[in-house]
Amino acid sequence: MEYQDSEKAVEVATRVEAFMDEVVLPREREALANDEVITNDEIEAMWEMAKDRDLFAPQMPEKYGGQGLDFSDMLPSFEQVGRSLIGALSIRANAPQEGNMHTLEMVGTDEQKEQWLRPLVQGEISSGFSMTEPMQGGGSDPKMLRTTAEKDGDEWVINGHKWWTTDGLTADFLLVMARTNMDAHPYSGTSIILVPTDTDGVNIVRNIPHMGGHSITEREGGHAEIKFENVRVPVENTVGEENEGFQIAQMRLGGGRLTHCMRYSGMAERSLDIAKAYLSKREAFGDPLAEKQSLRHKIADAETKLHAARAIVRHAARELDRSEARIEVAMSKTYTANVTNEIIDLAVQCCGANGIGRDLPLAHFYEDVRTFRIVDGADEVHRRSIAREAFEDIKEEELEYICRFDTNRQMH
Ligand SMILES: Cc1cc2nc3c(=O)[nH]c(=O)nc-3n(C[C@H](O)[C@H](O)[C@H](O)COP(=O)(O)OP(=O)(O)OC[C@H]3O[C@@H](n4cnc5c(N)ncnc54)[C@H](O)[C@@H]3O)c2cc1C
Structure with a gap:
């Protein structure tokens, strides 16, 4: 699918995808298969590889050791890292470190940036x-x-x-x-x-x-x-300025919600990839499961909703470059949280017992994605904002017409 991402965004995301496929996903699969813990030394070795490939901390300016991408340009890379349990960590784009870096970079003093931001980007502190x-x-x-x-x-x-x-x-x-x-x-x-x-x-x-x-x-x-x-x-x-904590938190959360959406979209994409691979290999009742129409329709709906989520998040990101984009971000966050929950649940179902086991990353994804409907504002809180805005826009003509059915013929 084409999303009108800039040339730069596509170029970096393609290199992040290759890093995931060549370095990160093989190590993740091996760790899951052998029930191993990936050590700090291994993560730091991945950071060095990410630096060599100009992929490290894409969200940070070059002077702090990042790649200096603007917000819309880095989003597709966040989707790629979301495909792996250790993807975001492997390029130092994991929450909450990424959001804290962003906050300090946005409003920190020069001294705070030198003392705290620089080592934070480099992974020397947390x-x-x-x-x-x-x-x-x-x-x-x-x-x-x-x-x-x-x-x-x-x-x-x-x-x-x-x-x-x-x-x-x-x-x-x-x-x-x-x-x-x-x-x-x-x-x-x-x-x-x-x-x-x-x-x-x-x-x-x-x-x-x-x-x-x-x-x-x-x-x-x-x-x-x-x-x-x-x-x-x-x-x-x-x-930042004294007494402006909420305004700063809002700026942090606006972008943070969208980077979360992209990471979780990547997680949903990987879950679908695993489910489709499993369905095409596994047979039941005489055919591969991938031939069962009831499952094919569910996969089709999942692909459609994931596509819609990617589009709505990109639209919100473009608006965020211009304005606060509160409602666009709320819509993206709620929609993506629910869609990725649905898709990962479907992938677990498609893989049968393997969906529950920890040989695959699906059980981890399933547990992780559930938090997304609560963190960064629960569904209901975002819906509250969306609904408030929606009700501000009641059309006068419709109100007048509706009042015909009011026996007292009174406008409110
Ligand atoms: C894995 C994880 C990581 C987190 N990391 C951080 C972190 O790093 N820093 C941090 O400060 N916090 C963090 N949080 C906390 C998170 O931000 C809060 O859980 C979230 O803001 C909701 O607050 P609460 O848990 O107090 O829920 P409550 O405010 O108690 O709300 C409970 C539920 O009520 C419902 N609800 C709320 N308002 C309304 C409404 N107006 N109408 C209808 N229903 C409503 C929602 O379903 C909500 O889930 C984390 C949480 C989790 C689970």
């Missing part, structure tokens, strides 16, 4: 993004954020309780969302503060046990529950 809080705090409704940062001289004093901070166990620093002006609405009184994890008062409570926790690499940063108890960091650790 990071986490701490926004979500337990029960009474911020989750789907981020206005409920309870973590606070109060100024004491030239320091922030942070107190709060976060959970689900991805890679929190291995992070060298966290980007923490905290209320910094309790008198203001949370949207105009919240900041992002960079907190090194070795600061006194940063207490990692636990790694939250979760569905999909079967990493095939040594690099498992977990999903951490963290308490911040009188944590003191310099005021210059504020990332």
